[in-house]
Amino acid sequence: MPNKYDHFELLQLLEELKLPTFTVTEITNLLMLRKHFALENKKNARQFVYRRLKELSIAGEIKRISSPKDKAITYSLNESTQLAKTTDVHSSMSVKKNVSRSLEHALIDKIKECKSDMLNCIGEAEAMKEWSKIEIDLPEEMRNRYRLAREKSAILLGKLSTFESLLEHYQGETHRAT
Template identity: 35%
Template sequence: MERYPNDFDKKKNATQFVYRHLKRLSEDGRISAIHGIRGRAIVFRWSSESKEDSKLPQLTEHDRNKADDIIATKLQEKIRHYKTEMLMNMGETEAYSEWVQEMPDFAEHVKSHYQNTREQAKLMLGKVKGFERLLSEYEARFS
């Protein structure tokens, strides 16, 4: 957009321009389109005919496996991180519940903290489920 400020006044116009050119290259056979998981994203790559002509380095099987391992490891790290966060939030909510049982006079003061940590625990559970789903789909795709 910086290169063509007069042509693209909005990001949407630039995105459409790029997409149209990618589609044209795909129709010409220079690149191929790969539909993502559940058809949400389209990834373009050099087609097999143009790989010989391409000056881009080709990934070896070892490099692809290494990249796959890195992606799986990153997803597993995120899952561990968010599980830890979720468990800490759950422990905090239990502490607030315990405190209210021991000191009912403070229930009104503790209520907002309790609700906040419960919401955080739910959010972390959602993230854990999301990353676990991504990991299982990723592993299934490359198994």
């Protein structure tokens, strides 16, 4: 994995989320939503998470709790690794709330980022359209740039609506859990 991700401490994230059990896919999905760990390629993120979880398992920080026959490898934090863990009846509900809040914050960041990018693309496309009314014979490069700005704004609109739907879903879960 590239050096730029060496500083990321996965164990801290796992302790922060207080998940009783987790899989590579769950942690990968959480990381893909985090702004400071935004990877373009989900495959690279999954490989990073898998390798890091394997290292933590070998080091004894986490333990594998699924059998080798299971398709998804399930892990949990070792008791000695968890910081100030309390065992109360409501711990599973608080874990779900923590995960939902973490996802909500990540989704809000993504929504803000998409809105900003989309407005930028729309502005660029509008400026090109306005200029094309003045300068009828636009160079090919400018026409391509106009087309790309429109396409990118359409893609960003799709992402934005998806992130907003996900946010509504997680906010609904949070309200039902309370």
